[in-house]
Amino acid sequence: MSQQNPLLEPFETAPFSQLRTEHFKPAIEEAIKSARLQIEEITSSEAEPAFKNTIEALEFSGSQLDRVTSIFFNLNSAETNDEIQKLAQEISPVLSDFRNDIILNEELFRKVKVVYDQKENLDLNVEQQTLLDKKYKMFSRNGANLTEDKKQQLREIDKKLSSLSLNFGENVLAETNRFELHLTDEKELEGLPNGLRSAARSLAKSKNKEGWIFNLHYPSYLPFMKYATNRELRKKMAIAFGAKGFHNDELDNQKNVLQIAKLRHEKANLLGYKTYADFILEERMAETPDKVDSFLQELLEKAKPAAEREFKELENFAKDLDGIDRLEKWDAAFYSEKLKQKLFDLDDEQLKPYFELENVISGVFTVSEKLYGLKFEEVFDVDKYHEEVKTYRVTDGDNHEISLFYADFFPREGKRGGAWMTSYKPQQKKGDKDDRPHISIVCNFTKPTEEEPSLLTFNEVTTLFHEFGHALHGMLANTTYPSLSGANVFWDFVELPSQVLENWCYEKEALQLFAKHYKTGEPIPEELIEKIKESATFHEGMATLRQLSFGMLDMSWHRIDPSEIDNVKEHENKAFEATKLYPDVTENCMSTSFSHIFQGGYAAGYYSYKWAEVLDADTFEFFKEKGIFDRETANKFRDSILSQGGTEHPLTLYKRFRGKEPEPEALLRRAGLIEKK
Structure with a gap:
């Protein structure tokens, strides 16, 4: 078999061009077999359990399986099709079973526990102590102490959950792809910028249709909602966007949402926790649901008055301008x-010519070079899963290899929405070899058209910097163990490296490195930079309220017993009560397409974005004090945080960098919700 299957041959970079869908299942089955043998070697060994022969051996077991599954599931997110989706449904329960076979393996747990119980007498460094703790908890928190019948129950729950969450994501993608707004009358395009019209015409052409086609992918949807003068068409788009998975048809996600929430609760109870949020938060900086609630509540108290003022101002503005009596969600953007144009004389269309994608990529590379001494060279000899993907070799000042970097920027039918960072190969140290990571970012940006290159909105610029911040966390990893490397950190800490890098987008010193007019090469004028900075806190109260509403919705599903909930929409409306500004839209439901919590890893963790914003605002205040390109501060951030992964508790790492605990006021100051120092 291995003759024909590239996944079973040794490979350094993912062999995308040789891969066929039929390669995955046998490769995964073979890799599971090999991982089982490695586990058996640990359990059958007659040597006394020790850190090296038990904990370390367990950590490095199954590495082939990890690589093959990371390639498979990354493709299922970035370049999927019906065959891959069908296979994902087959493979997920098999992987879930295998994971449970390890966690519920009594002899393996016994050996891990022997090592764990003598940890005080072992001469372990900090990273080894963390790994031991993590491996022990992997068993104790996931059912190793359960009776046989309860272990069986847990297996069933995990299998169902993996299948339901895949199904949830498939439905959201199918819903996003199936809606089109096809316009043939040019009058209906009033207000829309030329770049958007041109992209919509290209899309129509590609489908052999006359006119213009707009869809629910962000580069089409967001500018349409921002600029289309025709209110009825905005309404049509907004309702379609907000009704994903909420049509009572074959793509409906209401049952999936209810089942996922109930099964998660059942799992938490089985493991001895009151709710799923209690289970999850035990391994987070926030620690408990009560702490998350009071954190969200505190921000709500600060943000709500500002949000209500901003909303009133917006209502009056719309009434004066167009006689709008009741502001609806499709009027917001x-x-x-x-x-914003009136107050700051600024709009995205003025800024976009200065943000050609190639220049922004080059800008984020330059910022990383100035901060961390990294060099990026585009290479063309690395296999890719799609022709649009770009590949780069990343080296340091001494020309040592740091990472391989993949970047995939434009929407496609086989790619889910949003933006994310992922990895195809983890960083780890084995013997005297430091395996460097293969990191990827995936985005959905405005595509180039026949008339112009890809010109980014300012929001897309900050998104690119955000995902690149995650990528740096992965690239600069410098740990021994893969499960503690890079972005393998507490979930409410993972957004610090990404969110902090966004700050450079607002700074003149950084913008002048890359914001150049795509036609003339002229640098962005200083007055535009000033306007970007001035407008940074525009409607920050409403933006904060919106993020808090998502965090509260997430907690509402996971910090209670959801068995009494039978109506997703009613439950959601209650959760949104404290943050509601706009009238409800009956046809819409957020939960049914809330992929972060029902498909991604943010269940009981969406608050993390705001939590990490406190850390990032506090971090950037430190950079501002020292200079935004101060190498000493950057080195300190890299050595204390970026390179350390999950080797120590995040607060320990943070205090090592900052010299103190984070100050929540830093976020409120930056958001303009309290006076600056």
């Missing part, structure tokens, strides 16, 4: 943009 449109009138916010108009008001």
Whole structure:
């Protein structure tokens, strides 16, 4: 078999061009077999259990399986099709079973426990202590102490959950792809910028249709909502966007949501926790649901008055401008943009010519070079899963290899929405070899058209910097063990490296490195930079309220017993009560397409974005004090945080960098919700 299957031959970079869908299942089955043998070697050994022969051996077992599954599931997110989706449904329960076979293996747990119980007498460094703790908890928190019948129950729950969450994601992608707004009358395009019209015409052409096609992918949807003068068409788009998975048809996600929430609760109870949030938060910086609630509540108290003022101002503005009596959700982006233009004389269309994608990529590379001494060279000899993907070799000042970097920027039918960072190969040290990581970012940006290159909105610029911040966390990893490397950190700490890098997008010193007009090469004028900075806190109260509403919705599903909930929409409306500004849209439901919590890893963790914002605002205040390109501060951030992964508790790492605990006021100051120092 291995003759024909590239996944079973040794490979350094993922062999995308040789891969066929039929390669995955046999490769995964073979890799599971080999991982089982490695586990058996640990359990059958007659040597006394020790850190090296038990904990370390367990950590490095199954590495082939990890690589093959990371390639498979990354493709299922970035370049999927019906065959891959069908296979994912087959493979997920098999992997879930295998994972449970390890966690519920009594002899393996016995050996891990022997080592864990003598940890005080072992001469372990900090990273080894963390690994031991993590391996022990992997068993104790996931059912190793359960009776046989309860272990069986847990297996069933895990299998169902993996299948339901895949199904949830498939439905969201199918819903996103199936809606099209096809316009043939040019009058209906009033207000839309030329770049958007041109992209919509290209899309129509590619489908052999006349006119213009707009869809629910962000580069089409967001600017349409921001600029389309036709209110009815905005309404149509907004309702389609907000109703994903909420049509009572074959793509409906209401049952999936209810089942996922109930099964998660059941799992938490089985493991001895009151709710799923209690189970998850035990391994987070926030620690308990009560702490998360009071954190969200504290921000709500600060943000709500500002949000209500901003909303009133927006209502009055829309009424004065167009006689709008009742501001609806499909008016939000449109009138916010108009008001922003009026207050700051600034709009995205003015900025986009200065943010050609190639220049922004080069900008984020330059910022990373100035901070961390990294060099990026585009290479063309690395296998790719799609022709649009770009590949780069990353080296340091001494020309040592740091990482391989993949970047995939544009929407496609086989790619889920949003933006994310992932990895195809982890960083680890074995013997005297430091295996460097293969890191990827995937985005959905405005595509180039026949008339112009890919010109990014400012929001897309900050998204690119955000995902690149995650990528740096992966690239600069310098740990021994793969499960503690890079972004393998507490979930409410993982957004610090990404969110902090966004700050450079607002700084003149950074913008002048890459924001150049794509036609003339002229640098971005200083007055535009000033306007970007001035407008940074525009409607920050409403933006904060919106993020808090998502965090509260997430907690509402996971910090209670959801068995009494039978109506997703009613439950959601209750959760949104404290943060509600706009009238409810009956046809819409957020939970049914809330992929972060029902498909991604943010269940009981969406608050993390705001939590990490406190850390990033506090971190950037430190950079500002020292200079945003101060190498000493950057080195300290790299050595204390970026390179350390999950080797120590995040607060320990943070205090080592900052010299103190984070100050929540830093976030409120940056958001303009309290006075600056």
